[in-house]
Amino acid sequence: MDAAPRLPPDPFAERVIGRCLVGKDGAPDSRFLLLHTNDLQARYSERLGGKSRFARLAGALAAERATTPNVLVLDGGDAYEKGSFAETLSSGEATREALQLLPFDARVIGNHDFAWGREQVLRDVSQSRFPVLAANIQYVPVEGKPASENPFLPYVRYRVGCVKVAVLGLVTAGFDARDEQAKGPYDTVFVHDDRYATIAKGLVEKLRPDADVIIALDHLGLFPDSQLAQRVPGIDIFISSHTEEFLENPNPVWRADGRMGYLVEAGHWTRAFGRGTVVVGPKSVSFENYKLVRLTEQTPVDDEVEKGVAAIEAKYAPKLNETIVSAGKTIPLIDLPGLVRDAFRSEEGVDGVLIGGDTFFGPIAKGPATPQSLFETFFIQREPAGTSGFTSLWKGTFTGAQLLELKSRVRGGNLRMFLPSPLVKDANYSIGISKRLREHPDVFFNAPPPLPATSFVGEQIDLVLRYAKRRAAAGKTLDGP
Numbered sequence: 001m002d003a004a005p006r007l008p009p010d011p012f013a014e015r016v017i018g019r020c021l022v023g024k025d026g027a028p029d030s031r032f033l034l035l036h037t038n039d040l041q042a043r044y045s046e047r048l049g050g051k052s053r054f055a056r057l058a059g060a061l062a063a064e065r066a067t068t069p070n071v072l073v074l075d076g077g078d079a080y081e082k083g084s085f086a087e088t089l090s091s092g093e094a095t096r097e098a099l100q101l102l103p104f105d106a107r108v109i110g111n112h113d114f115a116w117g118r119e120q121v122l123r124d125v126s127q128s129r130f131p132v133l134a135a136n137i138q139y140v141p142v143e144g145k146p147a148s149e150n151p152f153l154p155y156v157r158y159r160v161g162c163v164k165v166a167v168l169g170l171v172t173a174g175f176d177a178r179d180e181q182a183k184g185p186y187d188t189v190f191v192h193d194d195r196y197a198t199i200a201k202g203l204v205e206k207l208r209p210d211a212d213v214i215i216a217l218d219h220l221g222l223f224p225d226s227q228l229a230q231r232v233p234g235i236d237i238f239i240s241s242h243t244e245e246f247l248e249n250p251n252p253v254w255r256a257d258g259r260m261g262y263l264v265e266a267g268h269w270t271r272a273f274g275r276g277t278v279v280v281g282p283k284s285v286s287f288e289n290y291k292l293v294r295l296t297e298q299t300p301v302d303d304e305v306e307k308g309v310a311a312i313e314a315k316y317a318p319k320l321n322e323t324i325v326s327a328g329k330t331i332p333l334i335d336l337p338g339l340v341r342d343a344f345r346s347e348e349g350v351d352g353v354l355i356g357g358d359t360f361f362g363p364i365a366k367g368p369a370t371p372q373s374l375f376e377t378f379f380i381q382r383e384p385a386g387t388s389g390f391t392s393l394w395k396g397t398f399t400g401a402q403l404l405e406l407k408s409r410v411r412g413g414n415l416r417m418f419l420p421s422p423l424v425k426d427a428n429y430s431i432g433i434s435k436r437l438r439e440h441p442d443v444f445f446n447a448p449p450p451l452p453a454t455s456f457v458g459e460q461i462d463l464v465l466r467y468a469k470r471r472a473a474a475g476k477t478l479d480g481p
């Protein structure tokens with residue numbers, strides 16, 4: 001898995017893909033096949049017809065490559081988080097290795113790809129078999145000192161068949177513990193620049209003289225991309241991501257220079273990829289036969305990738321799909337805060353719990369539950385990057401007076417407060433609280449008072465798994481009495 005990177009010594013040198021064919025008229029073929037993905041979100045542990053989604057995707061891309069050598073395969077970022085629990089158990093390593101099984105020519109880093117912090121990001125980029133782009137991130141390991149050599153490339157250049165293609169990469173801002181975008185560096189060292197148009201414009205001016213096609217591999221979102229298209233002349237194709245839209249066809253957009261650009265985006269969760277022939281005309285670039293291809297049980301499988309994913313799971317998460325408990329009935333979303341409260345009381349002995357009711361990703365199905373199936377309800381989004389999940393659980397000692405004051409300041413939203421009744425002003429209570437609430441109580445309270453110190457307990461999934469095992473050992477279901 002740790003094969004040495006196979007990047008050329010000069011990262012900006014033209015990489016040659018396929019071969020340039022000349023037609024009977026002596027003119028070089030001015031087309032190539034573009035395949036693109038985005039927001040894969042670590043869905044390698046999800047099986048489609050018994051095979052990993054990553055194996056299906058790799059199989060489909062390989063089948064396309066078998067039909068023509070002139071293929072460029074690009075990924076729009078967010079390969080990490082919200083997919084496999086193996087990622088959590090391996091602090092990101094399982095996803096890094098799974099990503100390396102996929103046959104990309106380049107990828108832009110997404111906001112979720114910073115989740116595991118600086119060392120893992122640097123490892124991801126330096127060990128990558130394909131370049132990782134981000135023109136608007138500077139690596140500044142020591143605050144106030146000049147930037148170090150950047151691990152990310154601002155752009156790469158290819159000759160795909162006869163077509164000269166330049167690909168630049170941009171990434172959106174990071175998220176804070178409110179799960180909202182915020183200014184500031186990723187994990188304190190990857191300084192983010194939000195002057196997307198200025199940066200893109202500078203790169204287009206540099207790249208245009210030697211490019212037939214300029215592609216922006218953006219992890220910005222569809223709307224920011226369409227704004228960028230209107231402000232920056234010269235970008236032919238925007239491979240959008242982050243907003244996870246399933247665009248059946250390229251969205252045409254009038255560019256600042258009066259020509260047409262195209263926005264494409266291929267959904268999320270390793271469900272689909274985009275596929276279209278890029279044609280370089282005398283005046284403009286266009287798509288032919290574009291379609292969004294959904295992965296199905298009929299999609300070809302890459303057996304090597306299937307084996308690779310199985311090996312990653314065996315190494316980092318051998319009990320990923322072992323039943324640990326059963327649910328007596330389906331536990332709907334509305335009952336999940338109560339489940340976290342019960343787990344918190346059972347495992348940490350707290351008197352009360354304050355959490356958001358809006359951070360669960362789906363009901364728990366009736367029947368056997370596994371670490372992976374429970375993780376799919378209690379996904380982790382490590383925000384800010386390099387820290388625990390914004391839904392992680394903490395605990396501390398609150399006085400009755402503090403809790404009463406908080407109760408009087410609730411300003412709505414999906415807050416769930418589980419508190420003893422009645423509250424005695426002078427009494428002390430052990431209270432479990434989510435990270436978003438401890439760091440940003442203003443999300444749910446008007447002018448909240450300073451909160452007491454709290455210490456880290458774990459992620460929601462950690463606590464629920466402990467609780468599930470305890471209940472199963474006692475012969476109980478997850479949800480019953």
Ligand SMILES: [Zn+2]
Nearest residue numbers: 078110111242
């Ligand atoms: Zn994103």
